[in-house]
Amino acid sequence: MIFWGNHTGQPMPYRGWNVVVGERNNTKAKFTASIKRLLKWLQEYTSVDTVTLLLPVENQQHLAVYATFGLEEEIRQQIRIPIGQGIAGRIAENMLPMIIDDVSAVEVYSPILRQKGLRSLVGIPIPINEQSVGVLHVGKFNSHQFNERDVQQLQLIAHRLKLMIGDGDVLNFECARHHNVGKLISDMNIIHREFLLNLSALKKQFIKLKNVMKNLYNSSIQRYIYVFSVMRSQVD
16 A cells, blocks of 8 residues: 555545555665556556656756656657756746646647657646755546646655655766766767767868879879870881
């Protein structure tokens, strides 16, 4: 069962919410497994196609997907959403839930939402601490009208996620991980630019060498023709 602390004001366990989250985990792998188990249960319980947890990274100015079911491409492509932009970015900035009946009618930052054909969505902010805000959202590929009850259900899960994130110190880990990824991407971009510059210089040298060889060839042909002409005139 999900056991909520007495300070939440919710009965223990909350009626109808039957999922084993597990005890406090001391390892990153176990913690991630617990988060995914909770999100997977939420997906099945609410009958949605996608469920996504985003956490702040890069000096709390961007959100990155920590765990998801249905939008895994956002993790593979390392998409980072600026606070204030897109759906998740606006939820984090305004600190208010958002219900969207037609995703195609609003601005999105992540192209994955369009590519996957996400149609309807409901999301809420997760105030992790005074400076950090995460976002939890669920969506459906078919048109659906989410309501206030859906928001309340997400808020219950968000409260549990907040406690788990605080216990697992996952925020610091994610910030460090994305910083390292960002540095790696930056280094790769520098290497790529240097490679292109070297390739361009090599191409110029090749063209210059080609022109030299061409001139040398033409010069040799002209010299051969001249010698042949002289020899032929002597024979005549």
